[in-house]
Amino acid sequence: MPKGLSQLAVPIGVVMIVVMMVVPMPTVLLDMLIAANITIALIVVVVSMNVKRPLEFSSFPALLLVLTLFRLALNISATRLVLVDGYAGKVIEAFGHFVVGGSLIVGIVIFTILIIIQFIVITKGAERVAEVGARFTLDAMPGKQMAIDADLNAGLIDEAEARKRRHEVTAEADFYGSMDGGSKFVKGDAIAAIIITVINLLGGFAVGVFQKGMPAGEAIQAYSLMSIGDGLVSQIPALLLSVATGLMVARASGEGDMGTTVTSQLGAQKRALQVGGGAALALVLIPGLPKLPFLVIGGIVLFLAQRVPSAPDQQAEETETAIAGPAPDSPESLMGEIRVDPLELALSPDLVDLVEAAGGDLLDRVRALRRKIAMETGVIMPPVHTRDDLDLPLSTYVIRVNGVEVARGQAPPGTALAIGEGLEGLPGRAGQEPVFGLEGKWIPAELRHQAELLGATVVDRASVIITHLSEAVRSNAGRLLGREDVRALVEAVRRTHPVVVEELTPALMGLGQVQTVLQALLDEGVSIRDLVRIFEALSLAGKNTSDPDALCEAVRNALGPAIAAQHAEPAGSLPVLTLDPRLENALLESLRPTDQGVQILIDPVRAESLITQASRLADNAEQQGVAPVLVCSPQLRMPLRRLLKLAAPRLPLLSYTEIAECPFRVETLGVVTDAEALAA
Known part of the structure; x- marks a missing residue:
C-alpha cells in the first residue's frame, strides 16, 4: 500500500465507524462489513500466534480499540435494521435461524456460553496477565538498563547496539502498559454485548407487539431470533480478539512463532506422548465407553511418538549446555580467557564504588573520553575493559595496554587530591598528580571547600583516573x-x-x-x-x-603547519630549541643505517652530554610555563628522536621543513651546544 494511503487508512476508517453509528446502512453493505469484521479478527489471531516477540505486533493495543469500536458500530447498525425493518441481512438471518436451529432458547444458551467463555475465562485471565506483565516489566527496566550499560562498558556491544537495546526496553514497557489498558477494552466489550443483546430482545418484542400489533409469539419469532443472531455475529469476532489478547500478553520470549515453539516443545517429549497414547488405549477397557474414538486417538498419538527422535537424555544435555554455556575447558571458553584486551583498567576492590550505578560516574567519563581522544588524535579508542583485581594493593588502579601495565596510581576511597601549597593544616596523606608529577595531598572529600579556600586545586578520584587514562592512551596510541x-x-x-x-x-x-x-x-x-x-x-x-622513515617524514612535511600548530602558544608564538650548527654537522656525519632505521652512532659520553643539555633546556622552559620543541634538519630529526626518546620523551622534535610554512612567530629559547662533543 502506498505510504500516503496507509497513513490515511486508519483515520478514514475511524471516521466511517462513527458515521455508521448515526447513518442507516443497506443490508448488503452490513453483510460485507460483518464478514470483514470476522475476517479481520481471524487475521489478528493468526498474526498474534505467528509473531516471535510481542513487540513485533506493537500496534495491537491501538488496533484492539479500533476493532472494538467497529464491532459496536455494527451492533448499532444491525439493531436499527432489526427494529425498523425486522430484517438485518443474510448473515444475521443465517446465524439466527440456521446456526441455532431457529430456536430462541438454543440461541440464548449458545450466546450465554460464548459470553461466559469470553468474559469469565479468557478476558479475566488476559486482564490479570496484562496487569502483572506491565508491573514486572516496569520494575525490571532499571536492571535491564544497567545490564546494557555494563555490556557497553565491557566492550561486548557498541553504541548502536546499546541504543537499539534501550529502545527495545522502552518499547516493551510501553507495550505491556498499553496491553494493560487494552485488556479493559475487551472486558468492557463483553459487558456491552450482554447489555445490547438484552436491550435488543426487549426492544424487538416491544416493537412487534405495541407498534405493529403482532401476537407475542410472532413478535418473538420475528425479532428475538434476529437479535440473538446479531449477538452471535458480534460475539464470534469478539471472542477471537479476546483470544488474541490472551496470546499476546501470555507470550514468553522465544526464537520462533507460537506454532513452531509449541510443536517443537511438545514433540520433544517422547515419553509423555507414549504415556498419553497408552492411557487413551487403556480407556478402551472401561465398560460402556465407546472404543473407536479412543482407539483412533491413542493410535495417532503413539504413531507420532514413534516419529519423535529418541535419545531425550542427549537433548536435555544439549539444552543444559546451551543454558550453562561452554564447558570451562572447551576451546570457546579458553579462547575467551586467553584473549588480551587492548585497553584495560583494573581497580582494587575498594575502588569498585567508582563504577557502581549508585553514584559512580567513572564509566560515563570513560565514554566521554573516547570522543575526546578521537577528536584529538584521529584514533577510535578501544572499549575500556574495567574490572576489579584482587591482587592489587588497596586504593590502587592499573592501566594495561595489550595486557602490559603502562601506568599505575593511587585513589584512596573517600578522598580528593588537593594540589597546591599551604596544605599542612589539612589532614590526609601525601600524593602526586600522576600525569605531570605535581605534589599534592589526598584529603577527606568533605574538606574540599577548605582546601579551595587555601588556593589549592582539588580533583576528585574519578578525574585523577580519567586524566591518567587519557595520558596513557595518548602515549600508547600507536600500540592501540x-x-x-x-x-x-x-x-x-x-x-x-x-x-x-x-x-x-x-x-x-x-x-x-x-x-x-x-x-x-x-x-x-x-x-x-x-x-x-x-x-x-x-x-x-x-x-x-x-622506507618507513622516509614515508613518515614525507607525511610530516605535508602536515607541517598542523604539527606546528599543536605546539604553538596561545599568544601566536612557537617556542623552539635549536642545535648549534657545528653540533648538527657532527651529528649528520655520524648517521648510520641499521636494521632499526638510521641511528646516530656517537660515543656514550657525547650522547649523554647531548641528552643532558637538551633535557635541561626543556625543563627550564617548562618551569617558565612554556613547552618548547627542538628543531633540526629533516635528515637528523628521526635519528635524534630515537636518541632522546627515553631521556626526554615529552620533548617534541620538528624539522626545519615542518616549521617553514607555519603562520606562527618562531621564538628561540636556547641552543644545544654539547661542549664535549665539539671539543672532541
Missing part, C-alpha cells in the same frame, strides 16, 4: 592502532575520497605499511585526523621509496 582499525579508517576515507585510496592501496602499499606510518605519527603525538592529506603524501612518496 591495530590492523583492523587501519582497515576501518581506510574504508571511511574510501567512502568520501575513493580516488585517494585506490591510488594508495593496494597499488603502492599494503595496510601493514600504512599502519607502520600511522603508528610512527601517533608515537610522536601527531594527530592522524587528516587522513586524506596523509594518504596523498604517502601516494607521492610511495612511488620513490618504501
